[in-house]
Amino acid sequence: MTSQTYTFRIQRNMPGQVGTVQSHWQEYKVEAEPNTTILTLLETIKGGQDGTLTFRQSCRSAICGSCAINIGGRTRLACKTHVGTVAKDGVVEISPQKNQPVLRDLAIDIxxxxxxxxxxxxxxxxxxxxxxxxxxxxxxxxxxxxxxxxxxxxxxxxxxxxxxxxxxxxxxxxxxxxxxxxxxxxxxxxxxxxxxxxxxxxxxxxxxxxxxxxxxxxxxxxxxxxxxxxxxxKGVNTSAGAKHALAFHEDIKQTGQLNEFTLMMRTLGIVGSLMETGMALHLAKKGKIPSPFPHSVTGVDELRRMYESLERSPIDVETKAKEAVPE
Amino acid sequence: MTLEFAYYPGCAAKQIQREADWAARAVCQELGIGLLAMPRASCCGAVSLRETKPAFALAVAARILSEAEAMGKDLVTICNTCLQTLTHANYRLSNEPELLEKINAVLAESGVRPYGGTIKVRHLLWVVTDLVDSRTLKAKITHPLKGLRVAAFLGCHSIRPEEIFNHASNTSEGPHLERLIQLMGGVPVDYVGKDRCCGFHVMLSDKHEVHTMAAKNCLSAKDAGAQVMITPCTLCDMIMGSVQPIAEKTVQRTINLPEMNFAQLLGLTMGISKERLGISRLHIDPVPVLSSIGLA
Amino acid sequence: MKSHDLIIVGAGLSGMRAALEGAKAGLDVAVVSKVHPLRSHSCAAQGGINAAINPNDKWEVHAYDTVKGSDFIGDEDAIDLMCREAPGIIHEMDRMGTPFSRNDDGVIAQRPFGGASFDRTCYAADRTGQVLLHTLWERLVHSGIHVYEECHVFRLVLASDGHVAGLVVYDIKTGEIFGLRGKGILLATGGYGRVFLSSTNATTNTGDGMAYAMRAGAPLADMEFVQFHPTGLRTSGILITEGARGEGGYLINAEGERFMGRYAPKKWELASRDVVSRAEQTEILEGRGTNGAIFLDLRHLGRDKIIDKLPQIRHLALDLEGVDPIDAPIPVRPTVHYSMGGIRTDKFGAAPVPGLFAAGEAACVSVHGANRLGGNSLLDTIVFGKITGEHACQYVRSAQLRDFPANAIAEEKDRIQELKSRPNRGLRPAMLHHQMAEAMNTYCGVYREPVGMTTLAEKFPGWRLDYERIHLDDKSTVFNVDLLRAVELRNLLDLGESIVKGALAREESRGAHFRIDFPNRDDVKWRKHTLAFWDEGAQAVRLDQEEVRTVGNPEYAPMVRTY
The missing domain is CATH 1.10.1060.10 (Alpha-helical ferredoxin)
Structure with a gap:
């Protein structure tokens, strides 16, 4: 494998006034083979070019969880990411994790x-x-x-x-x-x-x-x-999400078809559905009102039999183990 | 080679998002792709049935796949969530022989033809970009986009998890949707958010969050210069289209980014009429933008 | 200034296990750690933890294997204690929630490991350290014990009467330097792999606690015994577990020969680590390696077993060496892995400085002597975390808080200020570190010879002068890693000097320490611990000796060690 020059475009973040961070982008050039890890190259930059570059790392073997950073638009462990797989035209863009407050450079507040x-x-x-x-x-x-x-x-x-x-x-x-x-x-x-x-x-x-x-x-x-x-x-079914999920299997069992009208009713209840009118009105304007009486698909009785069969003798499909896990 | 598929449009395309179904049929007719009806096919169960009744969900999917298998055709869909649900089930049923055996026993007991594990689940988008000869496709595109800047909103359930989609959704030439935009003569806009979530599946439980998501992704595309957004998914269509006006209020910013199903835009470039493609059913009127390039 | 009954430094397995004893005793215990507890290097232990839990095994046999593995220089009272406590520790961890791998009958599974006469190593696939660490962290969260996270200790402070008074601590997140008073201090800061250039260890493994203890007057013991793990990845030095050989993996040379039979005709690849590492080094030196490495061959185990039992090492080989062990042998070489030496303690973890305790790799209790058996370090961390924690709690119940010397914090602040105020010329810390670490690898490796070691030892005064001239690029306060590296570098220099001086003094070959000029063990002159003290006047390490603690068990009498 041959080495080449990569440009690391790194988001630098310095704490400013209370709770704020000042950001800018800085570029570094490093010589590396494509299978060199990003962490190794960050260390090369820190040790040889710029000691102020700040990031977390520890084990170098993807087991301590320290070095997760945003590399090329995806959050990855720097220690197991090869530069050749993330560089675009020789440029690697690096910034801190998203959805988290930043302390300094690539280090977030964990x-x-x-x-x-x-x-x-x-x-x-x-x-x-x-x-x-x-x-x-x-x-x-x-x-x-x-x-x-x-x-x-x-x-x-x-x-x-x-x-x-x-x-x-x-x-x-x-x-x-x-x-x-x-x-x-x-x-x-x-x-x-x-x-x-x-x-x-x-x-x-x-x-x-x-x-x-x-x-x-x-x-x-x-x-x-x-x-x-x-x-x-376990009967924990009062949240909107749970009702929505339950509505699905009732509909499929009864008609084989998802009924978007009753789905909304079941999920939110009558009041909730009316509250949803913001969206319903927008849909109605375009004539998009789901039918409350959907046609059943052919052979809906098969679905009911399948359902009943599985209720009688359940199959554990969650694990690939041969036997169901007793709880 | 004639392309014929067992056509599984999904519940949304049968009800609220009918225009996507119309467009898919119109485009396929132009391209000589046969879409065969699946009269027995039920709802796939989406993400929810797997949560309430995981075994029943697999059985439901197996029954759908079995119907396609009986027709001797691969299955094609225009809904990302149907695509993921059926691909996921198909992946498991094809890779876990014991599981297939157990599920088939349930099917047999209920009078359903057992599933042999021979069917491929495809998205119509993949069929158009991968299986239709690109020269044939280009020849049909009589009204190209003339450099229109188009945002591809990929939709989660046609690209993830990688384990079940692997090469199908990840080609070296970039996402299918962006390739299609190029084939249509448009320019795909690169923007943060194109591979993120529309929020459909928490629409009813986390309404405010969904509005914010829709707004963020649309604004990101708009700020990157997009003139129109397309998706390969009827559920993404529903959110990015109908929620967009509501989301504008949440973020207190005008977005006004016309959004449509990929098949609708493809149909327009093929010279299919707006009426057949249900363009009037769109929530953000695309006509002003489209007329600028002579498409409307 | 805040105070606690007991302050534990380090939040790996030893530190957290010790802290749980404090919670149980109802004492005010706090933990200080320079990383979040889950980042501690205990997580990188892969293969397993030894305990005689099988009815056909006996703790006495485990103890004998350990005495023999130590090359008869481990302290027998501590070894007996550890092996007797081991089964209880496994069952306790199991109850706390560690998902140990099971046999079909639901019993905790065990695999063979090097130097053991029974399949005694309990495990969770090949990430045993990680699941143990997460389990103890779960209990730590449950206990509500305060953890000073991402806080680096800068100094262990003694009172005027020589008793521990507390710590000077640096909050990495804010740059604040503050004092903590404690009736007792327990150091569980782990090992010092960074003294060497190539190591299986994390970059945070800088042996801080050992260095601070030595500077505070507590001796380090047996620092010359540095374990080279037989299977570190060629390029990065990252660990490939002994469990890979426990599951049946072969070591082969460039000619494809399974060579261990020539060195250990009975145990082959499962001889003790010192034996296997020397065999590999000999193969490499005699030209039967490739690019400085020999190979770990797992191909015959088959895909399923590799994926089931060794999933992590498969990924490591793929990610870091570009080799899939299902299809090709993994290039490996002997790599610095573990410190048998450490802060000298009695079998309850007490150091000779009143109020000071140590446990885990930071300590030299000594259960590992001249060579640690695979699977005994995780055991050491938890057993002695518990015992030392218990003992330290008893101690602090009757101890008094001492006055914290007024100048200690100011001195550390001045030291840091001085470091930061140096102009940006001269060496960066990384450059000086590289010089020392490279020389340690070259002259203090698997085979040691006197000329090289003398050259190395003589370099330390010069490096200390260089250390006074390093500069920091980073003068800021928040998350200043540049500063931490500089502070850690002084610790590494202290430890490197104690290692090479100990190695130069010990004129014999024992366990991991092999002198080409003294290839035999010499029980008459050298069945002794080496002690290393910090000589403040000379600003250098000086040595002393101490007898091995024996229990009078005739089985433990030194004999020729073969595998």
């Missing part, structure tokens, strides 16, 4: 992120739902989430966090799932109730960005989906 993690009570709790024995397959459900290193890549890219800083966020919710699905957790239902509150599991947009940016294959959104399922199974 406290708000961890405050959200603390908020989900990130520890096993004693309680009545604790199982006695741990089976060999007990962690098949939680293994992917225990790989989380709390680097914050997912939160930085989260489309809901971008517009709602109160959203608990993918990392903390994945951590919550780790406890809800641990056989030793004693307060699973209580957790599910708390997680169904506003800014919790039902606020995830399902945009799937967290799944793709996660450097540890945690798939936070999959954990959020499973939290929703567990919540509904």
């Amino acid at each position: 406290r708000p992120f961890f405050a959200r993690v603390h908020g989900i009570k990130p520890y096993l709790q004693e309680g009545p739902e604790r199982a006695g024995k741990v089976t060999s397959t007990a962690y098949d459900q939680v293994n992917h989430v225990t790989q989380c290193i709390m680097c914050g890549c997912c939160y930085s890219e989260c489309t809901m966090a971008e517009v709602n800083p109160k959203f608990i966020g993918p990392a903390a919710l994945a951590k919550a799932f780790r406890f809800v699905s641990d056989p030793r957790e004693g307060l699973k239902t209580e957790r599910l109730q708390a997680l169904a509150n506003p800014n919790g599991i039902w606020s995830c947009t399902r945009c799937t960005l967290c799944v793709d940016v996660c450097p540890k294959e945690v798939a936070p959104m999959e954990a959020i989906v499973k939290l929703r399922t567990r919540g509904l199974n």
Whole structure:
């Protein structure tokens, strides 16, 4: 492999007056082979060109979670990102994580992120739902989430966090799932109730960005989906999101077709639907009123039979394990 | 080669976003792509059925895929969420033989033809850009965009997760939607937000946030010089179109970025009439912009 | 000035486990850490943690393996204590929530590791340290213990009577320098991999606690025993777990020969780490390596086993070396990994300075002697985190807060101000660091010879002068990493000097310390610990010796060590 000159275009941030940060972009040139990591090159710049360049790092092996920064428009771990894969015409653009307050250059203030993690009570709790024995397959459900290193890549890219800083966020919710699905957790239902509150599991947009940016294959959104399922199974179904989800399977079971009129009614209730008129009026102007009486698809009885069959003898499709995980 | 597909427009295109369905059919007719009806196909369950009844969701998807398989055709859709839901199910059913066996047992017991795992799920956009010969396509584009600056809003559910889409949505030549814009003679606008979320799936639970999302993404495109925005998804259409006027109030800024389904703009470049394409049903009137390049 | 009963420095496994003892005892405990607890380097431990939990295994056998592994210089009272406590620790971590890998019957699974006579290493895939660290952090959050996060300790402060008084602390986030008073101080600051250029360690592993303890008058012990891990990645030095060999991986040379049989005919790749590293180095020196590396071959394990048991190392090999172990052998070489030496303590973690305690890699209790067995470091951190924490809590119950010397904070502020006020010419900290670390790798490696080591030892006075001339580019207050690196560099110089002086003095070969001029172990002269003190007058390290603590068990009598 041959080395070439790369330009690092780095967002520099200096704390200004209380709570403000002054930003500018600065360019550095480094010579490197395409498979050199971004972290190595940031160190080269800091050690040889500019000692003021500030970033966090520690383990160099994608396990401590320190070096998540925005590289080429995506939040990634600098220690496992090769310069050749992110450079565009030899230029690599680097800035701090998004959706987080910046302390200095590429270092963000990690406290708000961890405050959200603390908020989900990130520890096993004693309680009545604790199982006695741990089976060999007990962690098949939680293994992917225990790989989380709390680097914050997912939160930085989260489309809901971008517009709602109160959203608990993918990392903390994945951590919550780790406890809800641990056989030793004693307060699973209580957790599910708390997680169904506003800014919790039902606020995830399902945009799937967290799944793709996660450097540890945690798939936070999959954990959020499973939290929703567990919540509904435990009767935690009063939030708008939960009602919306329930409406779906009723519609499909009854008619095989999603009915957008009744969907709105069920999700928000009558009053809620009327509140929605802002949008409904806009739709109505264009003659876009969904029919309250959709036609059934052909063979809807098959759907009902499938549904009933699965109610009689459920299949665990959440894990690839051969047997269902007892909870 | 004749292109024929089992056509799965999705619930939105059957109800609120009918214009996308009209445009898809019109465009396919021009290009000689056969869209065969799937009378038995139910709603895919979207993101929600997987949450309420994960096994039932897979069975529902398997039943839809099985219908296409019985027709001997790959399935094509114009809704990103249908695309992701069915691709996800198809990915699992094709890669986990035990799971396929269990789900097929449920189908068989309910009188449904078991699914053999042989069907590909495609987006109409991919068909147009990947399977239709580009010379054929260009020949049909009689009213090119003449350098119109078009924002491609990709829509989450046709590009993520990479694990199930991999090469299908990520080609070295860039996103399909941007390639199509170039084929139509337009200029794709690069803007922050093109691969982000429209917010459809939290529309009812987090209304205010959805307005902000829509506004941010539209403004970002507008500020980058976009004259019109297209999406490959009926759900994105619904938000970026109908929510945009409401979102303007949330952010207290005029956006006024005409938004439409990719098939509608493609249809216009093929000289298909505005009426057939349902252009009048759009929330932000594109006619002033389109007339500037002689398209309306 | 704030005060606490017990202040723990470092929030890795030892520090957090010790802190939980404080919470249990109802004391006012605080933790100071220069990184967020989850960034601590304990997370990088991959392969596992040893404990005789199988009914067919015995803690006594584990203890014997450890004594033998230490090359008969580990302190036997501490080794017995650790191995006896080990099963309880595993079950405790399991109860706290660590997702250990299980056998089909639900029992915690164990894999073979080097130097062990039983399959004794419990694990969670190949990220055991990470799950243990996260579990203890969960308990720490639950306990509500205050953590001074991203706060760097600049000095360990003693009162006029020689008892610990507290710490001078630097808040990295704000640049504020403040004092903390404590009745007891427990140092759990980990190892010093950065003394060497190539290391499996994090860049934050600068052995700060060891250096501060030595400057405060506490001796360091056995600093010459530096463990070279047999499988660091060729380019970056990043760790590839011994678990890879535990799962059946081979070491092969450039000719494709599985060479370990020539060096350890019984245990092959699962001989003790010092033995394997020397064998690899010999292969490389004799021309049977490629670009300074030999190879770890996992291909015969098959795709499924690699993905199931060694997922992380597959990614590391792919990301950092561009090699998929499913298809090709991984280039590896002996790489600095672990410090057997550290702050000298008794078996309860107490250092000879009153009120000072140490645990984990920062301490030399000594359970590892001249060579640590794989799977014993995670065990050491948690067992002695607990025991030392317990013992320190007992101690501070009856101890008094001492007066904090008035000038300590001002002196540190002046030191920092002076560093920042130097004009921007001369060396950057990184350049001086590179010089020293490169020389340490060259002259204090797997094989050591006297001329090189003498040359190296003689460089330290010059480097100390250079240190007085380094400058900082960064004069600012918020998150000044340039400043931290400079402060850490003095610690690295102190530790580097103690390592090379110890190595030069020890005229024998034992465990990880191999002298080509003294290739044999010499139990008569050298079955002793080396102690390193800071000589304030000479501004240099001076050495002393101490006897090994034995328990009179005839099984532990030194014998020829073969694998």
